Amino acid sequence: ESAFKYRLVNTQNLSVRRFPDVLIIGVKKSGTRALLEFIRLHPDVRAAGNEIHFFDRHYSFGLNWYRKKMPPTMLGQLTMEKTPSYFITTGVPARVHKMNPNIKLLLVVRNPVTRAISDYTQAFSKKKDMKKFEELSFVNGSYQLVDTSYGAIKIGVYAKYLERWLKFFPLKQFLFISGERLISDPAAEIYRVQDFLNLKRVITEKHFYFNSTKGFPCLLKSESRSTPHCLGKTKGRIHPVIDEKAIERLNDFYRPFNEKFYQMTFINFGWS
Numbered sequence: 001e002s003a004f005k006y007r008l009v010n011t012q013n014l015s016v017r018r019f020p021d022v023l024i025i026g027v028k029k030s031g032t033r034a035l036l037e038f039i040r041l042h043p044d045v046r047a048a049g050n051e052i053h054f055f056d057r058h059y060s061f062g063l064n065w066y067r068k069k070m071p072p073t074m075l076g077q078l079t080m081e082k083t084p085s086y087f088i089t090t091g092v093p094a095r096v097h098k099m100n101p102n103i104k105l106l107l108v109v110r111n112p113v114t115r116a117i118s119d120y121t122q123a124f125s126k127k128k129d130m131k132k133f134e135e136l137s138f139v140n141g142s143y144q145l146v147d148t149s150y151g152a153i154k155i156g157v158y159a160k161y162l163e164r165w166l167k168f169f170p171l172k173q174f175l176f177i178s179g180e181r182l183i184s185d186p187a188a189e190i191y192r193v194q195d196f197l198n199l200k201r202v203i204t205e206k207h208f209y210f211n212s213t214k215g216f217p218c219l220l221k222s223e224s225r226s227t228p229h230c231l232g233k234t235k236g237r238i239h240p241v242i243d244e245k246a247i248e249r250l251n252d253f254y255r256p257f258n259e260k261f262y263q264m265t266f267i268n269f270g271w272s
């Protein structure tokens with residue numbers, strides 16, 4: 001009997017690295033870092049801090065490599081990872097499904113026009129001699145033809161990528177998070193996440209404050225950090241001013257795809 005007891009105690013308290021129960025699959029520049037930093041405040045969530053890129057770049061390293069990248073967890077804690085390129089990479093849904101067909105998938109989405117400008121701003125910060133956003137987004141220097149081969153534009157056609165994922169996972173395994181609401185009312189959005197993951201509502205309004213200098217919600221002190229803190233300098237960049245006419249034209253371009261996405265998710269994100 002004592003041997004049995006010992007075994008029981010031992011497996012329950014043992015901290016081991018496990019495969020993720022939840023993935024943040026994207027969308028790039030929609031608030032994926034904010035979502036991860038907010039949800040990992042929960043004591044029953046443990047997350048890999050950096051993007052692992054297993055299912056898109058490092059799949060050949062094998063599942064055991066992947067598991068070893070995960071943080072150790074106690075029984076009952078959720079393991080989580082975020083790599084935003086998973087959403088748009090062909091072949092990733094099939095690979096994820098093969099690992100765990102019951103995995104929960106979190107997708108943060110944001111107005112695709114703002115998302116594209118955010119994507120451009122990030123690229124510009126690394127390479128200053130870039131063309132203007134308006135030049136990259138349209139063919140032939142007029143605002144007639146949207147250049148759908150430009151990555152920052154292409155990623156915003158969310159319906160196309162979601163369609164691929166829905167071939168492998170039912171809608172009920174997804175939670176769609178509004179990037180806009182994650183900024184305007186982070187607690188409300190994090191309640192949705194906690195409910196979806198069957199977690200107690202531990203993260204509340206009390207964890208957040210609005211930092212008016214940064215213009216974004218930031219975190220008050222928590223168990224893991226003793227001081228208030230915002231996300232890093234690379235989150236919440238100042239965007240360049242974009243020609244209103246170009247923005248209008250891009251909104252027109254995305255409208256049917258947004259509508260399709262609203263129909264697929266049964267959520268109206270209110271972008272256009």
Ligand code: A3P
Pocket residue numbers: 027028029030031032033034084117118119121179182183216217218230231234235236237238
């Ligand atoms: P910008 O830097 O263009 O404003 P990701 O983490 O997926 O790369 O998304 C980055 C975006 O997250 C930022 O884009 C910003 O708008 C958004 N964001 C959401 N909540 C934020 C927060 N609390 N602090 C900073 N940025 C936040």
